[in-house]
Amino acid sequence: MKVYLDNGATTKLDDSVTKAILPYFNEKYGNASSLHSKGQEAKMALEESREIIAKKLKARPDEIIFTSGGTESDNLALKGVAQLHDSGHIITTKIEHPAITNTCKELEKQFEVTYLDVDKEGFISLHQLKNSIKPNTILISIMHANNEIGTIQPLKEIGEIAKEHKILFHSDAVQSFTKEDINTKKINIDLISISAHKIHGPKGIGALYVKNKTKLKKQILGGKHEYNLRAGTENVSSAVGFAKAVQVSNKKDIKHMKKLRDYFITNILKIKHTKLNGPKERLCNNINLSFAYIEGESIGALLDAKGICSSTGSACSSKELKASAVLEAIHLPPEYINGSLRLTMSKFTTKEELDYTLEELKKIVEKLRKLSPLGK
Amino acid sequence: MYTKKVMKHFQKPKNYGEMKDADAIGTAGNERCGDILKIYLKIKNNKIQKISFETFGCPAAISASDVLCELCKGKTLKQALNITAKDISEYLGDLPKLKQHCSVLGKEALKKAIEDYKKN
Ligand SMILES: Cc1ncc(COP(=O)(O)O)c(C=O)c1O
Numbered sequence: 001m002k003v004y005l006d007n008g009a010t011t012k013l014d015d016s017v018t019k020a021i022l023p024y025f026n027e028k029y030g031n032a033s034s035l036h037s038k039g040q041e042a043k044m045a046l047e048e049s050r051e052i053i054a055k056k057l058k059a060r061p062d063e064i065i066f067t068s069g070g071t072e073s074d075n076l077a078l079k080g081v082a083q084l085h086d087s088g089h090i091i092t093t094k095i096e097h098p099a100i101t102n103t104c105k106e107l108e109k110q111f112e113v114t115y116l117d118v119d120k121e122g123f124i125s126l127h128q129l130k131n132s133i134k135p136n137t138i139l140i141s142i143m144h145a146n147n148e149i150g151t152i153q154p155l156k157e158i159g160e161i162a163k164e165h166k167i168l169f170h171s172d173a174v175q176s177f178t179k180e181d182i183n184t185k186k187i188n189i190d191l192i193s194i195s196a197h198k199i200h201g202p203k204g205i206g207a208l209y210v211k212n213k214t215k216l217k218k219q220i221l222g223g224k225h226e227y228n229l230r231a232g233t234e235n236v237s238s239a240v241g242f243a244k245a246v247q248v249s250n251k252k253d254i255k256h257m258k259k260l261r262d263y264f265i266t267n268i269l270k271i272k273h274t275k276l277n278g279p280k281e282r283l284c285n286n287i288n289l290s291f292a293y294i295e296g297e298s299i300g301a302l303l304d305a306k307g308i309c310s311s312t313g314s315a316c317s318s319k320e321l322k323a324s325a326v327l328e329a330i331h332l333p334p335e336y337i338n339g340s341l342r343l344t345m346s347k348f349t350t351k352e353e354l355d356y357t358l359e360e361l362k363k364i365v366e367k368l369r370k371l372s373p374l375g376k
Numbered sequence: 377m378y379t380k381k382v383m384k385h386f387q388k389p390k391n392y393g394e395m396k397d398a399d400a401i402g403t404a405g406n407e408r409c410g411d412i413l414k415i416y417l418k419i420k421n422n423k424i425q426k427i428s429f430e431t432f433g434c435p436a437a438i439s440a441s442d443v444l445c446e447l448c449k450g451k452t453l454k455q456a457l458n459i460t461a462k463d464i465s466e467y468l469g470d471l472p473k474l475k476q477h478c479s480v481l482g483k484e485a486l487k488k489a490i491e492d493y494k495k496n
Contacts, residue, residue: 297434315409316434338410371392371438373414373430
């Protein structure tokens with residue numbers, strides 16, 4: 001059996017998305033900036049796509065800036081805000097995606113950055129957030145759902161704090177978009193990063209929600225595309241695919257994933273010395289476990305040999321030979337930190353696939369524990 | 377990312393398990409990524425009669441441990457000490473660059489086991 005449980009990394013295109021995209025390669029291939037009919041046909045498709053995505057966030061179409069993905073959206077948000085200032089202070093967290101963390105590291109050359117702690121379940125403290133605010137704080141960037149452990153931060157409360165202090169608020173919602181409700185009418189938020197390939201859309205397209213009148217320093221220079229915030233001939237086919245993916249997302253799929261997630265977690269925790277990383281109430285498709293005394297890359301390699309795709313935050317598996325910063329930040333005990341396994345489902349995941357994974361995973365954990373000198 | 381040989385030794389190691397009547401035990405830990413390897417030896421007339429391992433680590437670390445045991449069987453202590461990380465890596469048909477450090481660990485554990493034996 002082939003089981004793909006790495007949907008946090010990327011997802012399969014929905015068939016309806018593939019179908020929607022195809023005409024834009026060799027029929028409706030015009031440049032959306034051209035004034036002739038071929039160009040206007042593409043322009044129309046682009047603007048319809050923008051509208052669909054805006055609607056999902058309860059935003060205006062002119063508040064959606066298409067980018068090449070979540071990474072670029074994060075870069076545009078952080079650098080775009082920061083570079084309008086000569087100096088200042090930025091608040092973020094210790095559990096952000098590298099697109100945020102590494103951008104912040106770069107900005108540290110000129111700006112001061114505070115990285116908020118998180119508790120054992122991965123939540124920031126609103127109290128610490130308030131206390132970290134300085135007179136020169138220019139931006140708060142706190143992710144919505146964490147990509148590793150599925151913790152969902154309270155955007156509404158964070159937004160209120162930001163508003164009270166008149167500080168811009170950005171959130172990386174790449175993992176949560178369409179899975180959690182984000183209503184820009186109800187929460188105070190200025191910038192939101194989203195990406196298509198996590199939601200059964202194409203890779204290489206994302207967007208940044210930029211609240212009306214929010215000023216940003218343009219990062220990619222050229223023509224006046226995307227409300228003069230991001231130059232480059234518009235990726236119309238991908239925008240159409242992104243919008244289609246948003247359009248077909250629905251509550252039923254989320255319920256389906258939640259049910260499977262809880263079923264799997266309940267059963268896998270029957271294995272001794274196994275921990276769920278992250279909170280119980282979490283992103284609908286995210287499962288993150290740690291098995292004491294064994295190593296995550298080995299678990300993943302044995303799962304792969306059984307046709308099951310997963311991911312791990314172990315030190316051995318990383319290019320820097322460092323355990324995941326997120327697992328470090330939640331202070332996972334040492335015997336658990338290298339034995340982590342992330343399984344991320346999609347709407348296509350079935351109970352049969354999870355039963356097969358449960359069965360194989362139990363055998364694998366037992367096998368690796370026999371090989372291990374620890375825990376005896 | 378791993379060769380067939382690595383996967384074979386990783387998935388079906390022949391030489392693993394605690395040895396209750398071991399004459400010597402050596403443990404080495406890898407600070408770089410947290411691997412831990414324990415080597416058990418049964419020694420007679422300065423020759424390695426039996427050898428087994430227990431490893432906490434990635435596929436490269438586990439397969440390298442198994443291969444080290446394979447290479448040590450029947451060797452004199454001196455011969456065993458001459459086995460290099462390169463021998464292990466070559467036996468496995470090359471480890472990924474990032475995983476080369478995994479093959480060093482076995483030699484350290486073996487050296488410690490033999491030192492432990494010589495002390496007693
Ligand atoms: C939380 C988060 N932010 C940003 C990204 C980057 O998005 P993209 O792959 O579209 O650049 C990802 C995905 O890898 C993510 O999970």
